[in-house]
Amino acid sequence: MPDPGKAFTQKLTDLVPEFERALDQVSSLKDLEDLRVKYLGRKGLLAAKLASLPTLPPKDRPLAGKTANQIKSELQGLFLKRRSSLEGARADATLARFDPAMPGRTPNLGSLHPVTLVTEEICSVFRGLGFEIVTGPEVETDFYNFEALNIPPEHPARDMQDTLFITDSVVLRTHTSSLQIRTMQKRKPPVAAVAPGKVYRRDSDLTHTPMFHQIEGFLVDRDASMAELRGTLTSFLQQTFGPDTKVRFRPSFFPFTEPSAEVDISCMMCKGKGTVKGKTCRVCKQTGWVEILGCGMIDPEVFKAVGYDPDAYSGFAFGLGVERVAMLKYGIGDLRMFFENDVRFLRQFA
Numbered sequence: 073m074p075d076p077g078k079a080f081t082q083k084l085t086d087l088v089p090e091f092e093r094a095l096d097q098v099s100s101l102k103d104l105e106d107l108r109v110k111y112l113g114r115k116g117l118l119a120a121k122l123a124s125l126p127t128l129p130p131k132d133r134p135l136a137g138k139t140a141n142q143i144k145s146e147l148q149g150l151f152l153k154r155r156s157s158l159e160g161a162r163a164d165a166t167l168a169r170f171d172p173a174m175p176g177r178t179p180n181l182g183s184l185h186p187v188t189l190v191t192e193e194i195c196s197v198f199r200g201l202g203f204e205i206v207t208g209p210e211v212e213t214d215f216y217n218f219e220a221l222n223i224p225p226e227h228p229a230r231d232m233q234d235t236l237f238i239t240d241s242v243v244l245r246t247h248t249s250s251l252q253i254r255t256m257q258k259r260k261p262p263v264a265a266v267a268p269g270k271v272y273r274r275d276s277d278l279t280h281t282p283m284f285h286q287i288e289g290f291l292v293d294r295d296a297s298m299a300e301l302r303g304t305l306t307s308f309l310q311q312t313f314g315p316d317t318k319v320r321f322r323p324s325f326f327p328f329t330e331p332s333a334e335v336d337i338s339c340m341m342c343k344g345k346g347t348v349k350g351k352t353c354r355v356c357k358q359t360g361w362v363e364i365l366g367c368g369m370i371d372p373e374v375f376k377a378v379g380y381d382p383d384a385y386s387g388f389a390f391g392l393g394v395e396r397v398a399m400l401k402y403g404i405g406d407l408r409m410f411f412e413n414d415v416r417f418l419r420q421f422a
């Protein structure tokens with residue numbers, strides 16, 4: 073006599089070896105998922121067999137139900153085991169393709185522009201000497217760019233040839249001195265500051281660009297002296313170009329300083345000898361010296377313009393071109409290098 077309970081559990085139990093054989097055939101996670109749906113899914117083989125449970129005689133149902141749950145968790149266990157072995161195989165395959173001896177791909181790193189590098193280096197030397205760093209507008213009024221610097225309306229430095237005008241009385245700053253005037257107006261002596269930044273001139277040829285970079289510095293105190301100016305600049309120049317650098321002052325003229333001087337340093341290319349391997353040094357043209365900056369004692373007229381008492385205070389100031397310092401420091405022969413932004417040039421400063 074047929075036993076419906078036994079027949080039911082037998083059909084369920086038969087699913088196990090059948091599922092195992094099918095799992096053995098599966099070689100990808102995608103196929104495995106299809107198999108899971110086929111056997112364990114909501115409309116799968118297991119669910120279909122369970123659907124006949126309510127048709128069993130009530131006395132057979134508890135055992136049949138218990139068996140059904142056991143089979144279900146057995147099938148799930150087999151599925152999970154197969155899945156983790158397939159996942160492991162996939163990870164192994166990925167690792168097998170990875171060659172730890174292969175050189176890595178170098179990311180393209182940016183680098184600071186040599187003008188930025190030199191500006192930061194010079195500023196940090198002056199910071200060490202007690203100067204603060206100030207910045208300000210590139211578009212200036214006539215007062216800050218000229219008038220306060222003792223450059224009167226008919227002075228040749230204002231010539232249309234040199235200045236880029238926005239309006240009759242507004243200009244692109246031609247030097248960063250305008251920043252120093254602003255700093256003096258805001259502060260009472262003693263004050264010492266350096267002003268780095270872009271400046272603009274109506275000039276463009278092999279050795280001049282319409283925009284270039286300057287650093288100017290000044291110090292005002294009760295009794296600032298030319299000796300202090302000389303000491304400050306010598307320290308700066310030896311920190312920047314090497315401790316053996318020789319420094320000399322030559323008399324010169326600037327509208328905003330009196331007396332004024334130009335400063336030369338011994339040539340860093342030929343060490344002041346004037347020749348390199350018996351040939352004329354291309355940097356100093358055999359003189360052994362290169363001009364590096366201009367300086368002087370601040371003219372009393374400048375003090376009057378910013379409201380400092382010229383009888384109570386004295387001060388010194390100096391200015392230099394950043395591109396020029398960078399060319400001398402790195403042996404760069406052509407000003408245009410700084411503006412072409414050829415990465416083969418720029419990369420050398422990384």
Ligand code: 2NL
Nearest residue numbers: 249252328366367389390391392393
């Ligand atoms: C040069 C010469 C110089 C100054 C800049 C200055 C600024 C103030 C007052 C007085 Cl607020 N002077 N600046 C002084 C002497 C020379 O620059 O050849 N620069 C590239």
